[in-house]
Amino acid sequence: MGPNGAGKSTTIRLLCTLLTPSEGTASVGGFDIVESPVSVREIIGVMPEESNHTLYPTMSTYENLEYFGKLYEIPEAEIPERIEELLNFMGLWERKDDPAGELSTGNRQRLALCRALLHRPKVLLLDEPTSALDPIASKKVRELILSLAEKYKQTFFINSHNLAEVQRICDRIAIIDKGRILLSGKTEELRSKLQASQNFTIRVYNDLEKALSIAKSMEFVTSAEKEVDSLQVTIEDPIGNNSTLMQSLLSQGVRIIEFAEEAATLEDLYLDVIGGVA
Amino acid sequence: MVLRKSLIVAKADLRMAMKVKMVKYSLVIMSLMAPIMAIGLVLLIALTAPAILVTTIPMLDSLFAPMIGIMAIIPATMISANALVGEREQNTLEPLLCTPLTNRELLIGKVLSSFIPTIILLLGSVLITEIATIIIFASVGANPVLFPGTASLYLLLVAGPILIVAIVSVMILISGKVKRVYEAYQSSGAIVIVFLIPMLLPMMSTSDLGNVNVNLVWLSNTITLLIASVLAIITSALAISRFNRDRMVSM
Numbered sequence: 238m239g240p241n242g243a244g245k246s247t248t249i250r251l252l253c254t255l256l257t258p259s260e261g262t263a264s265v266g267g268f269d270i271v272e273s274p275v276s277v278r279e280i281i282g283v284m285p286e287e288s289n290h291t292l293y294p295t296m297s298t299y300e301n302l303e304y305f306g307k308l309y310e311i312p313e314a315e316i317p318e319r320i321e322e323l324l325n326f327m328g329l330w331e332r333k334d335d336p337a338g339e340l341s342t343g344n345r346q347r348l349a350l351c352r353a354l355l356h357r358p359k360v361l362l363l364d365e366p367t368s369a370l371d372p373i374a375s376k377k378v379r380e381l382i383l384s385l386a387e388k389y390k391q392t393f394f395i396n397s398h399n400l401a402e403v404q405r406i407c408d409r410i411a412i413i414d415k416g417r418i419l420l421s422g423k424t425e426e427l428r429s430k431l432q433a434s435q436n437f438t439i440r441v442y443n444d445l446e447k448a449l450s451i452a453k454s455m456e457f458v459t460s461a462e463k464e465v466d467s468l469q470v471t472i473e474d475p476i477g478n479n480s481t482l483m484q485s486l487l488s489q490g491v492r493i494i495e496f497a498e499e500a501a502t503l504e505d506l507y508l509d510v511i512g513g514v515a
Numbered sequence: 516m517v518l519r520k521s522l523i524v525a526k527a528d529l530r531m532a533m534k535v536k537m538v539k540y541s542l543v544i545m546s547l548m549a550p551i552m553a554i555g556l557v558l559l560i561a562l563t564a565p566a567i568l569v570t571t572i573p574m575l576d577s578l579f580a581p582m583i584g585i586m587a588i589i590p591a592t593m594i595s596a597n598a599l600v601g602e603r604e605q606n607t608l609e610p611l612l613c614t615p616l617t618n619r620e621l622l623i624g625k626v627l628s629s630f631i632p633t634i635i636l637l638l639g640s641v642l643i644t645e646i647a648t649i650i651i652f653a654s655v656g657a658n659p660v661l662f663p664g665t666a667s668l669y670l671l672l673v674a675g676p677i678l679i680v681a682i683v684s685v686m687i688l689i690s691g692k693v694k695r696v697y698e699a700y701q702s703s704g705a706i707v708i709v710f711l712i713p714m715l716l717p718m719m720s721t722s723d724l725g726n727v728n729v730n731l732v733w734l735s736n737t738i739t740l741l742i743a744s745v746l747a748i749i750t751s752a753l754a755i756s757r758f759n760r761d762r763m764v765s766m
Contacts, residue, residue, distance in 0.1 A: 254613075287606070
């Protein structure tokens, strides 16, 4: 993940050996991208940026896949079977004879994903894989990614702006900006790390203004904002301090209906990390 | 193995190029134009002045043979422009470069996509003209002569393929400089004119009276072959050394 211009697509272009790094090293599946580029390309499947525009428009849906099946040296007898399986899964079998240029944006995106999956690569590099898909198709692709990762032990390397998507399907995430990794780790670890910083929702039965005033008077409350029927507060070291805030509110006559920890999302983390360097 | 993958690329490129109307119709027109003109001329002479047919046709040979070659070779620029620049213009180059194709396989594939159909056109044009001429000669009771003659066949069948290699190599070099297919057409058009000069050299061996010095035809054809060879060696060496992924992707 990263903002526009962070280097996400460049990273994928380097990993699929389209670009040669000016410095540094990288390897995919144990193969160095500079020393063994052909070996790297044999084990990867790539869905480039705006992949719906990277299909041969005058070739049919089937021919687009057949061409790449041959280039990846899939045994001739297996190619039709694999194409049918993928096109059926993506709901494109009925369009197999249509020129790719006549498909909708979403269908082209699905076809590009089929192309990346056709030779069952060990590693898939997907640049914004669901950017042009509707919610149902996006969900299907997410399910496909999870099932393939489990069935074939495939590794998916995904660039995405869709934080919810990343949170659902990625084991590890990295946030990059200006070509550098700002934060990386297992998704769960990063999310729990964020939970230590801690946003809480406080709903009260009476006098929201008074509750806001009390919250703002506390040194450990780093921010407090009033919403329609609740307060949003951020508490430093919540394990030690949230009970102090709760007691202060109760002792000053504020009747609390809810004092709840907000579930941390990667969006918070993302904004926190990117905001910190902006 | 290398050739198998290259042929897959060549076949796909040719199929794509033939779906471009301009390329398809140019290919048909160019391939038909020279044989039709040559055969038409033979037929005209056979019908109007059959007595001079046997003496006139060999004199015309050195003029028409280069024309057959030129017409057959020009489509190579169109196909290779589509195969190289067109691929990038359509954004289909990146997925192709992400396959296990080596630079050599890709380069050979791109060359073959132009070379194979152009050679077929060249041989087809020559064969059709030869057969038609023989039939026309036989129909008027004249002793058949080869048209194109032996010296012209030497020019077309040896220098022709070498020139095709040179032209495709130049297209590979041009493709690294231009972003759009029509720019490649324009640039290649200018270069084809330069390449046509050696094809026209045999015409200079025709005297004012229309007589042809056969020795001069052979000499000029040999000079043409040498020029074509030098051009092919230089341009193909440059094309091979400059054909790389970074350059193609970063355009």
